[in-house]
Each structure stands twice: as structure tokens, then as C-alpha cells.
Amino acid sequence: MPPSTSSDLTLSVNGEKYTLTVDHRTTLLDALRERLDMTGTKKGCDQGQCGACTVLVDGRRSVSCLQLAVAAEGREITTIEGVAEGGELHPVQQAFLDLDGYQCGYCTPGQICSAIAVLEEHAAGWPSAATGDVRPEAGPPPLTPEEIRERMSGNLCRCGAYVSIVQAVARAAEAKEAAA
Amino acid sequence: MTTATRGAVGTAHTRVEGLDKVTGAARYAAEIPFAELAHGWLVLSTVARGRVRAVDAEAVLEMPGVLTVLHHHNAPRVDSDYIGLLGVPPDPTVALFQHDRVPHLGWPVALVVAETSEQAREAAETLVVHYDREPHDIAFSAGRESEAHALDGHAPAVVEKGDLADRLAESAVVVDAEYTTPEEYHNPMEPHAATARWEGGRLEVVDSNQGTSWVAGELANLFSLDPASVRVRSEHVGGGFGSKGVRAHQVAAVMAATLLQRPVRVVMTRRQMFSLAGYRSPTAQRVRLGADADGRLRALEHRSLSQTSAVHDFVEPSAAAGRAMYAADAHHTASRVVRLDVPTPTWMRAPGEAPGSFALESALDELAERCGVDPIELRLRNEPEVGPVSGLPFGSRNLIACFREGARRFGWAERDPRPGVRREGRWLLGTGTAAASFPVMAMPSTAAVTAEADGTFTVGINAADIGTGARTALTLVAADALDVPADRVRVRIGDSDLGPAMIAGGSTGTRSWSWAVRTAAEELRGSLVPGADIPPEGVTVRSNTAEAVGALAQKERHSYGAQFAEVAVDPTTGEVRVRRMLGVFAAGRIVNPLTARNQLVGGMVWGLSMALHEEAVRDRASGGVYGADLAGYHVAAHADVPHIEADWVDDPDPDDPVGIKGIGEVGIVGAAAAVANAVWHATGVRHRNLPIRPDRVLLAGGRA
Numbered sequence: 001m002p003p004s005t006s007s008d009l010t011l012s013v014n015g016e017k018y019t020l021t022v023d024h025r026t027t028l029l030d031a032l033r034e035r036l037d038m039t040g041t042k043k044g045c046d047q048g049q050c051g052a053c054t055v056l057v058d059g060r061r062s063v064s065c066l067q068l069a070v071a072a073e074g075r076e077i078t079t080i081e082g083v084a085e086g087g088e089l090h091p092v093q094q095a096f097l098d099l100d101g102y103q104c105g106y107c108t109p110g111q112i113c114s115a116i117a118v119l120e121e122h123a124a125g126w127p128s129a130a131t132g133d134v135r136p137e138a139g140p141p142p143l144t145p146e147e148i149r150e151r152m153s154g155n156l157c158r159c160g161a162y163v164s165i166v167q168a169v170a171r172a173a174e175a176k177e178a179a180a
Numbered sequence: 181m182t183t184a185t186r187g188a189v190g191t192a193h194t195r196v197e198g199l200d201k202v203t204g205a206a207r208y209a210a211e212i213p214f215a216e217l218a219h220g221w222l223v224l225s226t227v228a229r230g231r232v233r234a235v236d237a238e239a240v241l242e243m244p245g246v247l248t249v250l251h252h253h254n255a256p257r258v259d260s261d262y263i264g265l266l267g268v269p270p271d272p273t274v275a276l277f278q279h280d281r282v283p284h285l286g287w288p289v290a291l292v293v294a295e296t297s298e299q300a301r302e303a304a305e306t307l308v309v310h311y312d313r314e315p316h317d318i319a320f321s322a323g324r325e326s327e328a329h330a331l332d333g334h335a336p337a338v339v340e341k342g343d344l345a346d347r348l349a350e351s352a353v354v355v356d357a358e359y360t361t362p363e364e365y366h367n368p369m370e371p372h373a374a375t376a377r378w379e380g381g382r383l384e385v386v387d388s389n390q391g392t393s394w395v396a397g398e399l400a401n402l403f404s405l406d407p408a409s410v411r412v413r414s415e416h417v418g419g420g421f422g423s424k425g426v427r428a429h430q431v432a433a434v435m436a437a438t439l440l441q442r443p444v445r446v447v448m449t450r451r452q453m454f455s456l457a458g459y460r461s462p463t464a465q466r467v468r469l470g471a472d473a474d475g476r477l478r479a480l481e482h483r484s485l486s487q488t489s490a491v492h493d494f495v496e497p498s499a500a501a502g503r504a505m506y507a508a509d510a511h512h513t514a515s516r517v518v519r520l521d522v523p524t525p526t527w528m529r530a531p532g533e534a535p536g537s538f539a540l541e542s543a544l545d546e547l548a549e550r551c552g553v554d555p556i557e558l559r560l561r562n563e564p565e566v567g568p569v570s571g572l573p574f575g576s577r578n579l580i581a582c583f584r585e586g587a588r589r590f591g592w593a594e595r596d597p598r599p600g601v602r603r604e605g606r607w608l609l610g611t612g613t614a615a616a617s618f619p620v621m622a623m624p625s626t627a628a629v630t631a632e633a634d635g636t637f638t639v640g641i642n643a644a645d646i647g648t649g650a651r652t653a654l655t656l657v658a659a660d661a662l663d664v665p666a667d668r669v670r671v672r673i674g675d676s677d678l679g680p681a682m683i684a685g686g687s688t689g690t691r692s693w694s695w696a697v698r699t700a701a702e703e704l705r706g707s708l709v710p711g712a713d714i715p716p717e718g719v720t721v722r723s724n725t726a727e728a729v730g731a732l733a734q735k736e737r738h739s740y741g742a743q744f745a746e747v748a749v750d751p752t753t754g755e756v757r758v759r760r761m762l763g764v765f766a767a768g769r770i771v772n773p774l775t776a777r778n779q780l781v782g783g784m785v786w787g788l789s790m791a792l793h794e795e796a797v798r799d800r801a802s803g804g805v806y807g808a809d810l811a812g813y814h815v816a817a818h819a820d821v822p823h824i825e826a827d828w829v830d831d832p833d834p835d836d837p838v839g840i841k842g843i844g845e846v847g848i849v850g851a852a853a854a855v856a857n858a859v860w861h862a863t864g865v866r867h868r869n870l871p872i873r874p875d876r877v878l879l880a881g882g883r884a
Contacts, residue, residue: 039204104647
């Protein structure tokens with residue numbers, strides 16, 4: 001008997017459990033889009049170069065096109081459909097909406113998921129290539145436009161809405177700081 | 181004509197579909213679910229020229245889930261002998277699987293259809309296709325001009341006024357320079373995707389395109405169908421930039437859906453987009469400017485060479501960029517093409533103007549340097565009274581206002597004109613400027629506006645919102661024409677059943693659609709009796725602007741802009757960083773400042789990307805593009821893009837009911853030249869070949 005080419009697994013997405021049988025070749029991205037009908041996560045290049053498929057895996061941003069669905073079992077996956085809380089847009093979503101941080105909207109879910117993680121990474125003190133003083137004791141660097149640009153560079157926007165995306169991320173950061 | 185006086189047009193408004201876009205609820209073409217959906221995967225040629233000898237379909241048909249393999253032996257026949265909505269015959273690439281000839285690498289040779297996309301992909305990659313290979317020729321260079329032919333595209337190929345040799349001979353200063361731009365790819369973030377099915381005797385296609393009237397018409401022609409039996413929908417489109425018309429994916433999906441009698445989806449991969457979705461041809465341009473010592477032009481010559489495929493003529497009309505820009509007694513411009521074994525290029529954001537303005541606006545900067553005249557002053561001295569070649573009056577021409585306002589905001593007056601004298605640590609600093617212009621056109625469209633019984637209004641207009649904000653702009657235009665708040669207006673777009681309308685292209689969409697919407701809305705408003713009940717089915721008024729658009733007097737109608745850039749160049753690494761850009765535009769009435777600013781800035785980002793990053797290099801051995809993906813073809817990313825400002829001067833078009841001109845393309849025009857001129861100002865070295873890569877900066881040296 002040939003070895004099986006599919007597996008049963010349970011994916012945890014946006015706090016819900018989904019049990020499904022997947023072809024072993026199925027990426028997490030395709031499982032979300034084709035099997036769970038969560039099409040908010042976008043396929044821009046399918047090879048990890050554009051960031052449109054960015055989701056949060058156990059709270060950290062990750063390109064879902066480069067992960068197999070079978071490897072995502074046991075992880076907590078958060079997609080664009082799951083970042084709003086209690087009917088309220090996430091502050092990053094609200095800022096993108098208010099400041100026109102997009103044009104065609106296709107890279108937007110990836111940009112937003114990435115930006116949510118950027119704010120967490122920054123708050124946790126992670127430096128970036130744009131950080132002047134990377135000593136741990138220096139603490140989180142100011143979240144300047146240059147820092148935001150560097151940290152968001154894995155997410156391409158061909159419409160060229162970068163200026164308003166950076167403004168939206170900065171506004172969301174201010175909102176987060178004000179709420180803290 | 182009157183222009184609207186109420187508040188909606190001209191006031192910032194967030195996108196009406198914005199909530200759907202930030203929550204992931206907006207569904208793009210490949211995201212609409214269909215029962216019994218099958219997945220098609222295109223197989224592309226691995227040779228650049230030759231014939232398909234055999235397709236080994238049998239082995240693949242045995243693979244799990246595979247439903248069919250279409251190729252030139254078994255595919256349905258299509259008719260590609262027609263003229264489409266845009267007045268041109270189709271690129272034969274869309275006449276899929278009709279013969280065994282292969283005219284370029286990445287030519288579609290088969291479609292594998294399977295139950296799942298994984299099965300289709302593996303089968304497509306397994307499919308063995310045998311070729312008789314022939315030598316190919318893909319080498320584009322300025323030296324091929326002798327083999328080229330003049331080709332009229334959307335602009336005439338050759339336009340000549342005055343005696344060029346005489347005017348050059350009597351000029352005190354002559355600039356004679358050659359410029360090149362590389363192959364450039366649109367790369368919208370959403371890959372081309374279509375799902376086709378037959379439903380109740382009609383062909384339905386859910387697609388990602390720039391105009392469903394256009395694509396439906398092409399499909400009806402190709403498959404010899406009654407146009408009324410074809411419906412194409414395209415509600416949300418993840419970018420287009422000229423690449424999203426009729427393409428291989430729709431045709432393949434229709435063929436397979438017809439044979440299998442079930443819905444079939446075909447999505448291009450990112451790599452496939454590098455041979456199936458069109459691109460901007462490389463250009464080799466020569467500009468000769470003859471001027472008096474004070475910079476007044478006597479002669480302007482602009483010759484451009486671009487490439488096309490062996491099977492279809494398309495010209496990048498770069499030489500047309502200056503025809504309506506600068507006065508000169510002798511004005512000679514010519515765009516030519518050379519046929520090579522490459523895919524057919526197509527319209528890409530500001531076709532002609534984008535590469536053409538790089539050459540012309542760089543040459544003007546060189547002339548300013550030679551004459552010792554400020555680059556802005558040089559342009560002011562060459563302002564024409566009427567169309568320099570056409571003799572036609574201008575509609576509205578506010579280029580000077582753009583330069584004055586831009587210079588003030590950018591701080592141009594403090595600029596030291598000497599190159600290579602500003603240093604900041606490892607960086608050499610410089611600033612540059614260039615002019616922008618883009619033609620203003622309107623095309624016939626139809627619209628329907630309905631007063632609903634509940635007091636709201638529904639607008640049906642077959643527009644495409646490819647990220648332009650058209651859906652929102654049309655909502656504001658309708659609200660003003662109906663004299664109601666915008667939240668009482670709902671706009672439906674992206675469905676060929678709404679009736680014929682212009683595509684999103686040529687910066688004509690919002691102008692053409694607004695005209696039709698406003699016409700219907702005003703008539704509806706005039707026909708409604710205040711206080712009277714609206715019947716349950718509503719009251720609908722339809723418009724067709726064909727007559728009004730056709731009655732427009734001939735004029736030189738253009739939008740304008742002044743581009744400014746500041747760059748830093750590291751002469752030891754060759755790195756060029758753009759530090760800031762400013763664009764001030766005269767681009768008609770701005771309907772929605774929030775989205776308009778974003779779109780104009782987006783165009784400038786394209787100019788930055790064109791100046792420094794974008795370059796597809798064709799491999800002479802294989803005939804294909806090296807690194808045909810978003811890693812090998814770099815488009816500007818967040819870290820490449822500084823703060824960029826776009827603004828505008830008051831410039832309502834006097835001949836448009838809303839005053840609109842169009843803003844989709846003027847933002848890229850001149851932007852690359854402004855960056856290149858700034859690099860000269862920083863280093864003292866002219867870069868006439870794009871992109872300005874680090875190795876080019878290093879090899880060119882400089883005054884470091």
C-alpha cells in the first residue's frame with residue numbers, strides 16, 4: 001500500500017478549532033483560503049517574497065505560504081479575520097482605514113498583521129537594522145518613521161501606499177502607548 | 181458648464197469599501213467560492229523559439245485528480261481576428277493552444293486541470309513537452325535601430341515640424357545624449373486570476389481586470405459568443421497598472437469550463453506573470469536639444485526604440501512625451517520598434533511618458549547646466565503658447581504654477597547649482613527637478629442612477645476600482661449631483677451587466693465614469709418631484725456620454741506636475757538614497773483629496789523605483805528573465821521610500837462637467853528624471869541608464 005498523501009489535523013485559527021484532511025502539499029496559506037474559506041490572507045507570490053500572506057503564528061508574524069498546513073498543527077494562528085476584538089477594529093486596522101494606508105487593498109491584511117507584530121516586537125525591545133543603539137540596556141528605540149519602514153520592509157505594496165502605511169502604523173503605536 | 185458647489189467633491193472621504201479591505205472581508209477574483217470548482221494550471225514553454233513537437237499528456241492524465249490536459253491538438257478553436265473595445269486587435273498570446281509555434285520563452289503550451297490546485301500544479305510540473313528548438317534573438321540594444329520600424333500606437337510614431345538640421349546648426353548650445361531604460365514589470369500584488377463557468381446558458385467569469393466591458397467583449401469575440409451571453413465580474417482588483425486586460429488565464433478558464441461543464445479557476449503564478457502579463461519594453465532613446473545661449477529651444481529631437489514580440493506589434497511611444505511640452509521651431513519625434521523573440525509588451529503606468537520623460541527631462545537638465553540657467557527657469561522660458569506641434573489651444577496649462585508652488589515648498593531658491601559640493605558624512609547630497617505631463621482624455625460610458633423607495637440612491641456604473649479609489653470618488657460625484665449626503669448613495673461597479681463603460685486606464689476612468697454618473701444623476705434629480713412617493717421598483721435614469729464626449733472641441737488637454745527630489749549618494753558603496761520628494765500637480769479638480777494624494781504619491785514611488793531599482797534582465801541563453809520573481813525583480817519597499825509629499829494647484833478642467841482631468845499616471849512622469857538630476861547634482865555625474873544601480877555609480881566615479 002503506498003504511503004498516504006494526506007493527513008487529518010486540527011488547526012487553531014482565531015481561537016476556533018478546525019478539523020480537516022489536507023493534502024501534505026497544502027500550505028497553511030492554501031488551507032486558510034481554499035479549505036477554511038478565510039480569504040483575507042492573500043497570495044501575492046507564493047514564495048515568501050511579498051508578505052501578503054503574513055499571519056501571526058503563536059503571536060509572531062510569519063509568511064503562511066512557506067509553511068505546510070501539517071506543520072501548523074498545535075500552533076495558534078491569527079489571521080486578519082481575527083485581529084479585531086469584540087466588534088472593535090484593532091487600532092492598526094482603524095488607522096489604516098482613517099489614513100488611507102492602502103490603495104488596492106491586496107497587501108493590506110499582510111501589512112496589518114505585520115504591523116501588529118511590529119508594535120509587539122518593538123515593545124519587547126527588539127532592535128532593527130535601523131536602530132542606533134542596540135545594547136539591551138538601551139531599551140526600545142523610538143519608533144521613528146525610519147524604524148517603522150525598516151521593520152515593515154517584508155511587506156511589499158505595489159500601489160506605493162508606503163507613506164500612509166507608515167503614518168498609520170505610527171498612529172496605531174501612539175494609540176497603543178496612550179492606552180498602556 | 182457648471183461645476184458642483186456642494187461639499188462632497190473636494191472633501192476627504194475614507195474609502196467606502198475600506199472596512200472590507202482592513203478586515204479581510206473584501207473578496208478578490210480567486211476568493212469567490214464555487215461548488216465543484218476545478219483548478220487549472222498553465223504550462224509554459226521552456227524554449228524561446230521553435231515548435232511543440234509533442235505533449236505527453238497520457239502519463240499526466242493518470243495522475244490523481246487530473247481531469248484534462250488542453251493543448252494545441254485538442255483545444256477549442258478561437259477567433260482572434262477582431263478589433264476590441266480599445267480599437268486594437270488582441271495580442272495573439274490570448275489565442276491559446278491554436279498552433280504549435282512558440283514565439284518566446286514562457287509561451288502557454290498547455291493547461292492541466294485537476295480537482296485541487298496541488299494536483300494541478302504537480303501534474304503541470306510533471307507534464308513533458310517536446311520541442312523543436314530554433315535559435316532565438318532577444319538582444320535589445322540601441323544598435324538595432326536599423327532593423328526597427330516606425331509604429332503608431334496610441335500616439336503617432338513620427339511627428340516632424342521644421343528643419344531640424346538647420347535649427348541645430350544655428351543653435352548656440354546643443355545637447356546630444358542617449359538614454360536607456362530596462363524591461364519593467366507591473367507586478368500588481370494580486371496575481372491575475374479568473375474563474376469561468378456556464379450558468380443558465382451564459383458564460384460567467386469572475387476575474388481580476390481593469391474593465392469588465394472590455395474583457396467580456398474580448399471573450400465574446402474570441403469564443404464567437406453573443407456579447408449579451410457573457411458576463412464578467414471584477415468587484416475588487418488588487419492592482420493592475422495596465423497589465424489586467426484579456427490574458428491567457430481567462431481564456432484558459434473558459435476553454436476548460438466549457439469542456440468540463442463545471443467551474444474552472446486559473447491563477448497565474450508570480451513567475452508566470454513575467455511572461456504572460458505584459459511588461460514595459462526597454463527603451464533606447466536619443467535626445468538632441470538645440471538652444472540659444474539663454475536656453476530657448478530652437479530644435480527638439482527625440483527618437484525612441486523599443487521592442488515588441490514576433491507575433492504582435494506594440495510600441496512604447498516614448499518619443500511622444502515632449503510633443504505638447506516645449507516650444508521649438510524644429511520639433512522631430514519618432515518611436516520605433518524592433519521585433520524580437522520576447523513576449524509582447526503592453527501599457528504600463530504612463531506608457532511612453534514614463535521612460536520618455538526620463539530622457540527628455542534629463543536632457544533639459546543637461547541643457548540648463550550647459551546654459552548656466554536654473555532648470556526651472558529653463559522650462560519657463562520654453563513654455564508654449566499653443567501646442568508646439570499641433571498648434572491647438574491648451575485646455576488649461578498650469579505647469580508654471582506647479583513649479584512656482586513646488587519651488588517655494590521645496591526650498592529651491594536656496595539651492596547652490598554647482599554639482600558635487602555638498603557633503604554630509606559619507607553622503608554627497610543633491611537636489612533635482614523635472615516636469616510632468618500626461619494627456620487628458622474622456623471615453624464614452626453609460627451609467628444608471630436609481631432613486632430607491634427608501635430615500636437612498638443606487639448608482640450602476642461599470643467602473644473598475646483597481647486601487648484608485650474610483651468607487652469612493654463616484655459616490656462623491658453622485659452625491660453632489662443628487663444634492664444628497666454621500667452616505668445615501670451606493671455605487672455598484674465591476675460587472676459587465678451594468679452596461680458598457682471605459683476601462684480603468686489612461687488616467688481616463690474617473691473622468692469618463694463621473695461624466696456618465698453626473699449626467700444621469702442630474703437628470704434624475706430634475707425629474708423627481710419633491711415630496712412625491714418613489715414606487716417600490718425605484719425611479720431610474722440612464723445616461724450615455726458618447727455624444728457629449730464626441731462633441732469635445734480639439735484641444736491640447738493635459739495634466740501637469742513639477743517633481744522635486746533630494747538624494748544622498750555614497751560614493752564608496754554606490755548607494756543612492758532618496759531623502760525626500762515633492763510633487764505639485766495641476767491635474768484637474770481633485771475629487772477626494774485623501775485617496776488622490778495617496779495615488780499621486782504612489783506614482784512618485786513608481787518613479788523612485790524606476791530610477792533606482794526596477795530592472796528585468798533577459799538571459800541570452802534561455803531567452804527568459806533572470807530571477808523572474810519579487811526577489812529578482814525588486815520594487816521599492818518600505819525602507820526605500822522616504823516621506824513623499826504630493827499636492828496640487830487649483831486646476832479644474834473647463835471642459836469637464838466635474839472639472840476632472842485624471843491623476844493615475846501623471847505622478848510617475850518626470851519622477852525618475854528628478855531623481856537622476858538630483859544624483860548629478862550630488863555627484864557631478866550624469867546617469868543616463870536606468871536604474872542607477874550601485875555598480876553604475878561606482879563605475880561612473882564622481883567628484884568624491
